[in-house]
Amino acid sequence: MKVHLVMRLFNRFHCIALCGAALASGAAPAAEPPPGANPVLRDRFTADPAPLVVGDTVYLYVGRDEAKGNDFFLMKEWLAYSSKDLRHWTAHGAFMKPTDFKWATGDAWAAQVVQRNGRFYFYATVQHNDTQPGKAIGVAVADNPLGPFKDARGSALITDATTPAPYGWNDIDPTVFIDDDGTAWLAWGNPVLYLAKLKANMTELDGPIEKIALPNYTEGPWLSKRKGLYYMTYASMAHQGLAEHLSYATAPSPRGPWTYQGVLTGTAKNSYTIHAGLIDDFKSQSYLVYHNGALTLPDGETGAGARRSVTMEYLYYDADGRMWPVTQTVAGISTPPKPPTGKVPALPDPGRSDPRVAVQQFAQGYPETWPGSPALASVARPFEQAPEPVGFHRDGGGASRMVQTFVPRDDIALGRLSLYAGDGHGTDATHSLRLSLRDVEAGTELLGAGDGLAIAYRPQGAGLLSFDFSAHPPVVLKSGRRYALALQGEKDALTINLRASRSDVYADGEASLDDRPLKDREGRPADFAFALYAR
Incomplete structure (x- = not known):
């Protein structure tokens, strides 16, 4: 999510509520969508999905959208869901609120949970109190993927003082990845992508903070690794006055050098933001999780830029490790996967510069x-x-x-x-x-x-x-x-x-x-x- 870079886009995307009109006219209610159809979570508005695989179960951590009308984001709690097949989801309700961090005042923005040594660490974006103005990143810990989570530090892990910049909203959207050698990496930021190591205790930085410059980067990074190759998937293009796309880059190390691979998918329906979470090789299939604004709740309340809903698509890689562009669908993963063949098309040839320069x-x-x-x-x-x-x-x-x-x-x-x-x-x-x-x-x-x-x-x-x-x-x-x-x-x-x-x-x-x-x-x-x- 962002503040300055997307406020100008906020009023561009609106829904028309059709369900209530259909019921009032006596029309038959729409058929229940098949399991796995989008949005995959339909009990309330949810955003910024962060999946975690534990054995044969996927846990999905999301923020809850409660804004009314054209209001800006109103997010008071994080929710958890679980599934063994990604089509049928069990809702576990709210597991934490921003004010559970005693130094925070609100805003349950993007977050992620990772597992290490039998414990579960929750990295979350919140609004800090007046002692450290601006957004901040806290870390909580639990012995169970569903909590209860408790503040692991008693203070913020990242604040504006940690990352001096000409932006007041830069410390948001943490992603954490634990490498094969045990090194834990934390990446975050809008519109600057920051990267740092975490100590083995998962609650302290281990060394300096680096800035990673990726083309068209806006926010919402997701750091992952597959077959020895590192991936940074991120929301992009908002600073060019567009609704966000998803782009990605690959590298031999979290520190780079990063190779830009282009746009993974375009703008989300009825939402100027988009936020990625990847599930790789779960029961031999990979998935892209994101959000759009397409859900209408049973009471007729419609989705919008600040009332989003979690969606899911199949994700495929070619032999070189490049991801096939993802088409956003209503069917989602309710239909069988259809893996593409061949290789992902290369980025366009930029041409040649004048030989005098x-x-x-x-x-x-x-x-x-x-x-x-x-x-x-x-x-x-x-x-x-x-x-x-x-x-x-x-x-x-x-x-x-x-x-x-x-x-x-x-x-x-x-x-x-x-x-x-x-x-x-x-x-x-x-x-x-x-x-x-x-x-x-x-x-x-x-x-x-x-x-x-x-x-x-x-x-x-x-x-x-x-x-x-x-x-x-x-x-x-x-x-x-x-x-x-x-x-x-x-x-x-x-x-x-x-x-x-x-x-x-x-x-x-x-x-x-x-x-x-x-x-x-x-x-x-x-x-x-x-x-x-x-x-």
């Missing part, structure tokens, strides 16, 4: 500072000062040109350019990207042959995207002259995002979209984060 990707995720010594930089601390993603697809109208002007204070023989950028679907045969550098006063293009350089871009997480001009004819930027640095692409295409500031951090220039000054949601001027290096 060397494109360097994935150099540094969430950069705290620019590496080396830039000759000119719009911001000093990219991660802190430029938190807002801006792309060709943008609320309020798309654009085909993103521009940042600047004025050097000294002559610069241009050697390299770095942008704080990332995300998007990248370039392909139908979606282009060009890098332009113009002398504003002379009206001349300094890169390429008049319209800039063609750039091939593979999706990357938020980080440094750099361009080396060693093979380009010399470009000297003169002190006191105004220049315009631009990325040109297809209007409304999800190609790439630049990171922008929340205030006018670079007084000598300004950012714009198709000649419209770039401003934040409060109308304040903004700048893109970039750095120039001399040869």
Whole structure:
């Protein structure tokens, strides 16, 4: 779940309650759906599913949605269900409330239970009290998968003070994975993905917190492992103004390097959020668990963005370990599985960059500072000062040109350019990207042959995207002259995002979209984060 990134989407998705009208007209009630049809849990609104396999039983831990009308999330407790066949579920009711953590005030947001040494550890998102404002992650422990769970620390495991960032909602959605060697990993966050080891006691961090930059990452990570390959499945695309998708990446280690594998499934019906849980090889079959907003309760109350329902689909892997894209269905797992054959299609070929520029990707995720010594930089601390993603697809109208002007204070023989950028679907045969550098006063293009350089871009997480001009004819930027640095692409295409500031951090220039000054949601001027290096 999120706060800032999805509030603007909240009123886009609504249901029409048909059941009550049908009953009032005398129509026969709809037939009871078969076991395994979606949504799989129908007794109340449930969200953020987290499955746990214990022997021949799957336990499913969810938050309960109680919001009315178009209200924001109202979640006061976590519920547990169990099943031996994933089609027939036993409801066990509420097993914990946020206020069972004495330091928390509410919000039963996304959580997960893992088992270790015969005990069960529950990692949960809650609202901390005023001593540590913002969302926090607590851990509770029990001797039984259904509880009773008790606060294992007496304090939060993760708070805003643990992860300083320009976001007040970043410490949410924990996922925990215990590796074959006994190492326990904790990952969490919106819109930054954090990763840390846990000590063997499962209640303390074991070492530093790392930031993992994954393309299009929003929230809701699920860390898993299958046949020696690690998977990070996560909610994506919300920062591009879309309802969430599910994307995933694979790696040889939880620390990476992570390879983006694309979108696993698209937006959920009647819900701007989506949240994944994976069940691998349970009785020889794998499953994707998520939520949508499609349920209508027997009393006629309809689902919505804050009244969600747990759903399930079959999940398949090819011989290389890539997951087949999942089609969301009403039938769910009520019908027999139909495994696909062959291999998952590869991601689109991004094409080739102009030979006069060397494109360097994935150099540094969430950069705290620019590496080396830039000759000119719009911001000093990219991660802190430029938190807002801006792309060709943008609320309020798309654009085909993103521009940042600047004025050097000294002559610069241009050697390299770095942008704080990332995300998007990248370039392909139908979606282009060009890098332009113009002398504003002379009206001349300094890169390429008049319209800039063609750039091939593979999706990357938020980080440094750099361009080396060693093979380009010399470009000297003169002190006191105004220049315009631009990325040109297809209007409304999800190609790439630049990171922008929340205030006018670079007084000598300004950012714009198709000649419209770039401003934040409060109308304040903004700048893109970039750095120039001399040869």
